[in-house]
Structure formats: structure tokens, C-alpha cells
Amino acid sequence: MLHVEVYGDGVKAIERGELIIYKRWVEKKPIKLGQMVELVSEDYVLGCGIWDRIGVRILSFEPCPSSIDDLIEENLMRAKKLRERVGYWNAYRLVHGDGDLFPGLVVDIYKDIAVLQSSSAAIDVLVDKIAAKVKKVTGVDTVVEKSVQRVRSKAGLRPRERTLIGSKKETVVEVDVEGIKYKVDVRGRKTGLYLDQRENRVLAQRISKNSSFLDLFSYTGGFGLNALHGGAKKVVFVDTDEQALKLLRENLKLNNIPENKVEIVKEDAWKYLRKTMKRRRSFDVVSVDPPALMDDLRNGYELYRSAYAGARAVGRNFLILSSCSRSMSRSLFLKAIYESLDEPYRVMEVRGSAPDHPTRVGIEDYLKTAFIGI
Amino acid sequence: MLHVEVYGDGVKAIERGELIIYKRWVEKKPIKLGQMVELVSEDYVLGCGIWDRIGVRILSFEPCPSSIDDLIEENLMRAKKLRERVGYWNAYRLVHGDGDLFPGLVVDIYKDIAVLQSSSAAIDVLVDKIAAKVKKVTGVDTVVEKSVQRVRSKAGLRPRERTLIGSKKETVVEVDVEGIKYKVDVRGRKTGLYLDQRENRVLAQRISKNSSFLDLFSYTGGFGLNALHGGAKKVVFVDTDEQALKLLRENLKLNNIPENKVEIVKEDAWKYLRKTMKRRRSFDVVSVDPPALMDDLRNGYELYRSAYAGARAVGRNFLILSSCSRSMSRSLFLKAIYESLDEPYRVMEVRGSAPDHPTRVGIEDYLKTAFIGI
Numbered sequence: 001m002l003h004v005e006v007y008g009d010g011v012k013a014i015e016r017g018e019l020i021i022y023k024r025w026v027e028k029k030p031i032k033l034g035q036m037v038e039l040v041s042e043d044y045v046l047g048c049g050i051w052d053r054i055g056v057r058i059l060s061f062e063p064c065p066s067s068i069d070d071l072i073e074e075n076l077m078r079a080k081k082l083r084e085r086v087g088y089w090n091a092y093r094l095v096h097g098d099g100d101l102f103p104g105l106v107v108d109i110y111k112d113i114a115v116l117q118s119s120s121a122a123i124d125v126l127v128d129k130i131a132a133k134v135k136k137v138t139g140v141d142t143v144v145e146k147s148v149q150r151v152r153s154k155a156g157l158r159p160r161e162r163t164l165i166g167s168k169k170e171t172v173v174e175v176d177v178e179g180i181k182y183k184v185d186v187r188g189r190k191t192g193l194y195l196d197q198r199e200n201r202v203l204a205q206r207i208s209k210n211s212s213f214l215d216l217f218s219y220t221g222g223f224g225l226n227a228l229h230g231g232a233k234k235v236v237f238v239d240t241d242e243q244a245l246k247l248l249r250e251n252l253k254l255n256n257i258p259e260n261k262v263e264i265v266k267e268d269a270w271k272y273l274r275k276t277m278k279r280r281r282s283f284d285v286v287s288v289d290p291p292a293l294m295d296d297l298r299n300g301y302e303l304y305r306s307a308y309a310g311a312r313a314v315g316r317n318f319l320i321l322s323s324c325s326r327s328m329s330r331s332l333f334l335k336a337i338y339e340s341l342d343e344p345y346r347v348m349e350v351r352g353s354a355p356d357h358p359t360r361v362g363i364e365d366y367l368k369t370a371f372i373g374i
Numbered sequence: 375m376l377h378v379e380v381y382g383d384g385v386k387a388i389e390r391g392e393l394i395i396y397k398r399w400v401e402k403k404p405i406k407l408g409q410m411v412e413l414v415s416e417d418y419v420l421g422c423g424i425w426d427r428i429g430v431r432i433l434s435f436e437p438c439p440s441s442i443d444d445l446i447e448e449n450l451m452r453a454k455k456l457r458e459r460v461g462y463w464n465a466y467r468l469v470h471g472d473g474d475l476f477p478g479l480v481v482d483i484y485k486d487i488a489v490l491q492s493s494s495a496a497i498d499v500l501v502d503k504i505a506a507k508v509k510k511v512t513g514v515d516t517v518v519e520k521s522v523q524r525v526r527s528k529a530g531l532r533p534r535e536r537t538l539i540g541s542k543k544e545t546v547v548e549v550d551v552e553g554i555k556y557k558v559d560v561r562g563r564k565t566g567l568y569l570d571q572r573e574n575r576v577l578a579q580r581i582s583k584n585s586s587f588l589d590l591f592s593y594t595g596g597f598g599l600n601a602l603h604g605g606a607k608k609v610v611f612v613d614t615d616e617q618a619l620k621l622l623r624e625n626l627k628l629n630n631i632p633e634n635k636v637e638i639v640k641e642d643a644w645k646y647l648r649k650t651m652k653r654r655r656s657f658d659v660v661s662v663d664p665p666a667l668m669d670d671l672r673n674g675y676e677l678y679r680s681a682y683a684g685a686r687a688v689g690r691n692f693l694i695l696s697s698c699s700r701s702m703s704r705s706l707f708l709k710a711i712y713e714s715l716d717e718p719y720r721v722m723e724v725r726g727s728a729p730d731h732p733t734r735v736g737i738e739d740y741l742k743t744a745f746i747g748i
Contacts, residue, residue, distance in 0.1 A: 017712065017717060047717075060718065061717035061718055062718075078718075081691070082691075082692075082720065082722065082747040085581045085583075085691060085692060085747070086580060086581055086722070087580050087581075087583075099720055099721075100720060101718055101720070199723075203729075206460060206461050207459045207460055207461075209459075209461075317455070317456075317459060318456075318459060330704075338391065338734075338735040343391060343421075343435035344434065344435055344452075344475055345734065346456065346473055346474060346475070346732035346733075346734060347473075347732055347733045347734055348456065348460070348729035348730075348732045349573075349726065349727075349728070349729045350726060350739070351725065352723065352724060353723075354723070355577075355722035355723045355745060355747075356722075358720035358721055358722045358747060359720075359721045360712075360719065360720060360721055361712040365724070371729060373456040373459070373729075373732060
């Protein structure tokens with residue numbers, strides 16, 4: 001067991017619950033990337049973590065177990081148990097980085113395939129060990145890595161995309177989320193189902209009975225499919241991504257949705273909104289769930305405002321307005337809504353991401369979804 | 375129709391979406407308390423409201439309808455429709471003050487009884503008209519007033535408690551909320567079910583399967599009953615209020631809960647926590663839902679911390695931590711949690727009040743509930 005002494009500010013950082021303990025706070029020793037280290041202060045154990053380029057990433061505030069494999073397995077087991085408690089199965093986020101005391105790692109489960117994302121050099125080194133434990137803990141037969149996030153290049157890490165465990169060529173799986181079937185292509189240009197919106201989509205089911213529903217930035221159809229499941233009479237899906245719309249069409253078939261209930265529009269959402277206003281067409285419920293505009297685009301805040309205002313202009317009864325920009329705080333999100341909405345409106349509820357996307361001290365929830373009654 | 379000219383800051387206030395337009399902002403005219411007035415600026419209609427001691431309370435941003443009865447009915451109809459959209463029936467908050475563009479008024483529906491609360495002199499004057507419209511819009515047969523909140527004395531209004539419509543002496547009703555039956559005594563020392571926790575209790579159902587569950591500040595049993603409904607093996611209810619515990623016992627019978635699944639403790643929650651720690655007893659899930667400590671007690675913040683820390687000490691898997699103090703912001707609530715919880719913990723979700731408690735610009739949600747995985 002490698003013990004590393006932590007000094008002054010580092011001790012305070014751990015006591016505050018921070019998960020990154022920088023090199024300048026710890027005793028100098030030769031340590032390999034990804035090696036398990038036990039952090040101590042005057043023989044008192046502060047926690048257990050792995051060595052990374054910047055210092056130690058905390059995975060536990062307990063003494064280290066006997067091996068790094070045990071450390072990984074214990075953390076995955078705890079994460080799995082919490083998902084089980086919430087009743088999640090089949091498709092869920094197993095590990096949500098810092099929120100699950102596993103900084104640098106994200107793991108999504110889609111039926112028998114696990115998709116793993118690393119944003120740390122230490123996790124990169126450990127990825128095979130992690131994959132083996134993910135298989136053991138969840139029972140998946142395939143583990144693929146899809147470490148292609150932009151944050152990797154900032155950290156000097158190359159994109160990596162490969163199969164870690166399993167020989168299946170087919171990476172399209174069919175999953176069931178809250179009674180709705182989806183096809184997921186884990187090798188697609190984008191992957192996954194944006195599981196963070198799971199509970200918000202369930203609320204969308206409830207408010208969509210007999211409604212006409214507009215699903216802007218529909219992607220593969222999460223909100224609109226839930227609306228149909230909840231009894232919507234008609235859903236218009238709008239997205240520009242042909243790949244996503246292709247999967248959407250398959251999802252509609254999978255869920256036996258009659259064609260006359262659906263309209264699919266391959267178009268820019270703002271353009272669609274302008275046209276719809278001009279034609280004076282309106283919808284009972286409108287969902288706006290754009291990509292992270294404020295993280296990606298200079299004028300992101302204004303774009304949100306214009307999308308929300310557009311939704312208000314074409315929405316009759318209910319709006320579901322989302323933002324997944326990390327740089328847009330919850331209060332800024334509400335400001336954008338207040339500035340964009342004509343009277344009268346009522347903010348019925350504001351929610352964040354689903355419980356399989358936990359947060360902790362210092363980590364704000366990136367997803368905000370407001371349910372607005374008109 | 376009485377038109378009242380609004381000046382400078384008053385116009386800006388309305389444009390910001392504020393619902394109280396002070397006397398100093400409007401033209402001086404003799405106006406009766408509770409009279410309907412249309413607010414104009416240079417012949418442009420800004421909205422419609424009622425005259426109160428402090429000025430005009432906005433009920434609509436449209437021109438006034440032909441009578442105050444129509445104004446009241448239109449607002450109640452809109453409020454009712456939004457609750458219907460969410461699928462609420464049988465027991466729900468019909469009007470949530472400012473959040474429903476009805477400042478000074480709260481209306482709860484419990485099956486065939488409506489309970490109405492006024493915190494404004496203007497609403498006091500209109501209460502009979504409102505009661506009649508509540509009956510018409512919701513179909514209740516009884517409307518009682520229970521205007522006994524402390525804010526009334528601040529506004530120089532006396533407590534009022536009486537039957538406005540209906541001759542029933544019996545004011546105990548049985549309602550169904552999300553599949554659980556409750557007895558509600560609208561004339562009891564406290565009333566109601568704290569409907570604001572409705573959705574949070576549904577999530578409690580989901581995480582309670584096979585668990586031992588501690589319901590601190592149980593009141594008439596909302597969280598614990600949901601836990602039992604979700605398959606909890608055993609629930610311990612703790613409260614000091616004998617009246618509440620009496621209704622709790624009736625609720626347990628109503629829902630056919632076997633006695634061996636339940637333990638009822640009439641005791642102070644902190645005392646119970648201390649004893650439980652001493653005995654090293656623990657629970658799979660712990661819910662802490664105290665009264666508004668920080669609004670009512672000087673040391674409220676510290677009391678929350680001590681309750682949350684206690685819950686952590688006796689909780690094994692999951693904590694459900696609530697605060698309904700208006701003076702405790704969401705960020706202060708999270709701070710209290712971070713300061714109270716030993717590692718490891720994961721904030722799985724933070725929610726507010728149910729959708730029948732809407733907010734708007736300038737009004738923060740008073741209820742905060744955090745779901746913590748351990």
C-alpha cells in the first residue's frame with residue numbers, strides 16, 4: 001500500500017469534500033499513473049484515490065482496500081446499488097464522474113452493452129481493469145470505449161474509440177426506458193439517449209394527453225415518444241441531424257406509433273419556429289431541448305432566449321424548456337425564461353437531471369428543465 | 375369599467391411581471407377595496423386587477439372582462455386546466471397565490487371540500503364571490519375559509535375560520551393521492567396534506583422497496599405511507615403532534631397496512647435521533663421533513679444541520695432531506711447539506727414543490743427536497 005502524506009490546504013480540500021488533491025499539496029514520491037494511493041495526514045487516513053497527472057483523484061474517503069481492483073469494484077457496486085434503489089435497469093448511467101466519486105469516468109449501460117468515457121490520463125491507464133469490473137458488476141457482455149469528448153484534447157489526451165470487451169460487431173441495441181423502446185447505436189455519430197432527461201420526459205407523458213406536441217431539437221425522439229406514450233394526438237419532431245432522425249423513425253416503428261400521429265421535419269429549429277409563427281400554427285405543448293448552446297456558442301444565451309420566446313409564441317398550454325449548458329447556472333436559466341416569456345405564464349416546476357446523474361459539493365447540476373403552464 | 379392610469383415605475387413593474395402595483399404609481403381616484411380596475415398607460419391596456427390597501431393586485435395582463443365575477447372565474451378556470459393537464463384530481467392546490475396570478479389567495483381542493491385562505495384585505499372582501507366560483511369551476515359542494523395564517527396579523531387582518539358554502543358539519547374527508555388514501559380534517563389544528571411534497575413522496579415510493587424507513591416529522595404520514603406503498607418492510611413514524619398521529623393511525627387503517635410493519639413514536643425528532651444513534655440502530659432510508667425552522671426559529675439553520683447530520687448518522691442507503699423555509703434559499707439549503715453530511719454521499723436529485731405550486735418571476739420556490747444516496 002502506497003501512503004502519501006497530505007499537507008495544509010490539501011487536508012482542508014479533502015475535508016471540504018473535494019476530489020482532486022493537487023501535487024503541490026502532497027509529499028513527493030515516485031508514483032505511476034493510475035496507481036492506488038492512500039492519503040494520510042499524521043497517520044490519520046483521509047481517503048483513497050488514484051495518481052493522475054495533476055495529483056490524486058479521490059475515489060473513497062475510507063482507507064484503501066487491498067488492491068486497485070477492489071477499489072474499482074467497490075465504487076461500481078455502490079453506484080449500481082443506488083441505481084437499483086431508484087428502480088433503474090436496462091438503460092441507465094452507472095457512473096457519473098465526480099458525482100459518483102469516480103472523477104474522470106462516465107459509464108452508461110444500454111442493455112448488454114456498457115459505454116465508457118474517460119477524461120483523465122489515470123482512467124485511461126486503468127480502462128481495462130474498469131471494463132472488466134463493469135462487466136462483472138452489471139452483467140453486460142460488451143464494453144466499448146467512446147472517449148471522444150472535447151475535454152480530452154484540453155487535457156492532452158487523444159480520442160479513443162474501441163471495443164474493450166466482447167466480439168460483437170453489432171453495436172445497435174434495443175432498450176426499454178420507462179415503458180418506451182429505443183434503438184441506441186453506441187457507435188453512432190452521437191451516442192446514447194440523453195438519459196439525464198428521463199424523469200422530465202415522464203412528466204411530459206403526463207401533461208401530453210390528447211395534445212398536439214412540438215418536439216424541437218428532437219434528436220431520436222425522447223420527449224415526443226413520451227408524449228405519444230402519454231396519449232398525445234399528434235407530435236411534430238424537428239431536428240437537423242439525419243442520423244438522429246433515422247433512429248427516430250425506427251423508434252416510432254418499435255413503439256407501434258401510427259404514421260398519421262407523426263410529422264418529421266428535417267430543419268433548423270429557429271427557422272421552423274419562424275415559419276410556424278408566420279403560418280399562425282400552434283401546439284398544445286412545446287418542448288425545447290437544444291444542445292449546449294451557451295457552452296458552444298458565443299451568443300448562446302440569446303439563442304436560448306429566442307428559442308424559448310419562439311416556443312411561447314407557438315405554444316398554447318404548456319412549455320417544456322431545457323438547457324444543458326454547464327455555463328448557464330440555474331438562476332441564469334430562470335432569468336432567460338423570465339425575459340423570454342410573454343405573460344401570462346406559470347412556472348409549474350423546475351427540475352434537473354435524473355437521479356443516475358448525481359452531484360456533490362462543488363458540482364452544479366448542468367441540466368435545467370422548466371415546466372411552464374400558460 | 376374603471377380605468378386607472380399607471381405612471382413611470384409602475385409601468386416598468388408591470389412589464390417586469392410584478393403583480394403588486396403600489397398606490398404611488400397610479401392615478402388617484404376613489405376606488406373601493408376589491409373593486410376591479412383596468413390599468414392603462416396612454417390608452418394602452420397593461421392589465422387587470424383588484425384594488426387593495428396597498429394598490430392594485432394584478433390578476434391578468436389582458437384587458438378586464440365585463441365583470442369581476444368573470445375575472446375571478448377566468449383565473450380559476452385557467453388554474454384548474456393546468457392541474458387537469460398534470461393529471462391532478464381529488465386532492466390538489468387549485469390556486470397558489472402569485473404563482474397562479476392570484477395574489478393573496480390560496481385554494482386547496484380535498485375531494486368535495488375547498489379550503490380557501492386569504493392574506494389580503496381585497497380578497498377578504500371578495501371571498502364570497504370567489505367561493506361561489508370555486509364551487510362552480512371545481513364542483514365541490516362545500517367551501518370553507520381558513521384564513522388563520524400569521525401574515526394576516528402583519529397586514530392588520532383578523533383570523534377568519536368559517537363555512538362559506540355548504541351546510542355539512544363533518545369536515546373530515548377521505549382523499550386519494552397517487553394511489554394512497556388519506557383522511558384530511560380541514561378543521562383540524564393544522565390542515566391539509568402538504569400537497570407540495572406530492573411528487574417527492576412518489577420518488578420516495580420508488581426508493582423504498584424492501585427497506586426499513588424512518589419518517590421524521592412524519593405529521594399524518596405522507597412520506598412513510600408512500601414508502602409502505604412502494605414496498606418498505608418497516609416504517610418508523612416520529613412526530614410530537616398527537617392530532618397528527620391520530621390521523622396517521624387512521625390513514626394506516628385506510629390503506630390496510632399491517633401493524634407489524636409500523637412503529638409510531640410520539641417524540642421530539644432530535645431526541646429520537648440521539649437515542650437511535652446511542653443504540654446504534656439504523657435505517658435503509660431516512661426522511662427529514664421539518665416545519666419551517668429557519669422562518670420560525672432564530673437558530674433554524676443550525677437545527678436543519680443537526681437534523682440532516684442525525685439522518686446521515688442513522689441512514690444506511692438513502693436520505694430524503696427537506697426544507698420548506700422561505701428564508702432558506704436553494705443554495706443555502708445545499709450548503710446546509712454539504713456541511714452536515716459525512717462522506718461518502720451523492721446528491722441524486724434536488725426537487726422543489728409539486729406542479730400545483732407554481733412560481734413566477736420574483737417568487738422563489740420555498741420547498742427544497744434533496745435525495746441523497748450513500
